[in-house]
Amino acid sequence: MIKIMLIAGARPNFMKIAPIARSFDKTNEIEYKILHTGQHYDQNMSDIFFEELGIRNPDYHLGSGGGTHAQQTAKIxxxxxxxxxxxxxxxxxxxxxxxxxxxxxxxxxxxxIKVAHVEAGLRSFDLTMPEEINRMVTDSISDLFFVTEEQGMVNLKKEGKPDSAVHFVGHVMIDNLYYQLSKLEKMPSxxxxxxxxxxxxTRYGVVTLHRPSNVDDKNTLEAVIDSLSSISRxxxxxxxxxxxxxxNLETFGIKPAENITLTDPLSYMEFLNLWKDSVVALTDSGGLQEETTALGVPCLTLRKNTERPITVTQGTNELVGTSKKKLMVNFEKIMAGNWKTGRKPDLWDGRAAERITDIILAP
Known part of the structure; x- marks a missing residue:
């Protein structure tokens, strides 16, 4: 019997560990526990949230949110x-x-204790991103690497990781997307x-915007909102x-146009119900780049780089940065029906968690 600890620190993490937990439940060779570090407080993470994911509530909750990066990391x-x-x-x-x-x-x-990193090998090569530092350090000490896309394999090979430890398995986030989508389709509107x-x-776009580089500087945030306001016309x-x-919108006195409807943060199922039928997603998120590619929804990413390049090379995503000109040119292509259809990346078939389980159990 293998004893495993599944770690999650924020709501998107639970969507990634959920397929793994469900896969573990199908074998009697693994005893696992779920640990929630409490890195992000999220009022949407109720008992219903875990029920929707098809997993049990966390076995441990550290409640270590808040503080600077160093304070938070140290507490955990x-x-x-x-x-x-x-x-x-x-x-x-x-x-x-x-x-x-x-x-x-x-x-x-x-x-x-051995460490397995799911979503290993992703690189933006932008060290101003805290997430990039987290990815690089985690991969430098991990024992098993579970990779979502081919470029991750290339990156890890360049970093000297042994072939025997690196496994291209597909993407657990896409496993969860398909799982939730099947549940959503059975729910009344x-x-x-x-x-x-x-x-x-009948036609609308969705926006998510949270990255410090986009929202913490007044001039940058003002420029982004101005671009979005132009699109909303x-x-x-x-x-x-x-x-x-x-x-920050309130602090800087920035007001989006009337045709931009602001809502409170949405639960996963609520947001999925919204963006899956949208004309375009405008985002600085990492996960939404991948999910839109999986469902063929056009995506414009308000960043200069991405650690998920397959969404651009094979999917429906395009990097536009914060340039209004580039954003509008690409938006007009989408509205004209002149957007790339993309294709679903290899192994994004809803079975990544099963592959991970098989590899962990392999002699």
Missing amino acids: MVEFEAICEKDRPDLVVVVGDVNSTLACSIVAKKMH ETFKTTEYKQQH TLPLIFPIHPRTRK
């Missing part, structure tokens, strides 16, 4: 070490690139509060707004 490390001392796993599985990923990897490795908006707007936009972004 201290508390996770105590957990490992009393309930030592054989393997710690971390996902993505948040501070929890970095903190728990370091603790496990120093306690001589009146379940969702955004249904009214969809009924009023042609296509109404709905913007589930991150608390950080809302606070």
Whole structure:
């Protein structure tokens, strides 16, 4: 029996560990526990949230959110070490690139516990991004690397990782997308509060914006909102707004155009119900670049780089940075029906978690 600790620090992390947990449930060779570091407080993460994911509530909750990057990382490390001392796993599985990923990897490795990194090998090559540092350090000490796209294999090979430890398995986030989509299709439309908006707007775009480089500087945020306001004159936009972004809009005195509808943050199912039928997604998120590619929805990413290049080379995503000219040129292509159709990347078939389980159990 292998004892495994699944680590999650924020809501997107739970969407990545959920398919793995469901896969583990199908075997009697793995005993696993779920640890929530509490890195991000999220009121949408109720009991219903875990029920929707088809997983149990976390076995451990550290409640270590808040503070600077260093404070948060340190809190998680201290508390996770105590957990490992009393309930030592054989393997710690971390996902993505948040501070929890970095903190728990370091603790496990120093306690001589093996580390598996899901979404390994992704690189933006932009060291101003905290997530890039988390990815690089985690991969530098991990024992098993589970890769979502071919470029991740290339990156890890260049960094000297042994071929025997690197596994191209597909993407657990896409596993979860298909799982949730199948559930959503069985739910009545009146379940969702955004249904009214969809009924009023047959064509619309969705916006997500939270990255510090876009929202913490007044001039940058003003320019982005000006671009979105221009787009909204042609296509109404709905913007589930991150608390950080809302606070900065208020602090800087920036007002989006009337045709941009601001809402509170949405649950995963609520947001999926919204963006899957949109004309375009405008985002600085990493995950939404991938999910839109999986469902063939046009995506314009308000960043100069991406650690998920397959969404551009094979998918429906395009990098536009914060240039209004580039954004408008690409937006007009989408509205004219002149957008790349893209294709679903290899192994994005909903079975990544099964492959991960098989590799962990392999003799």
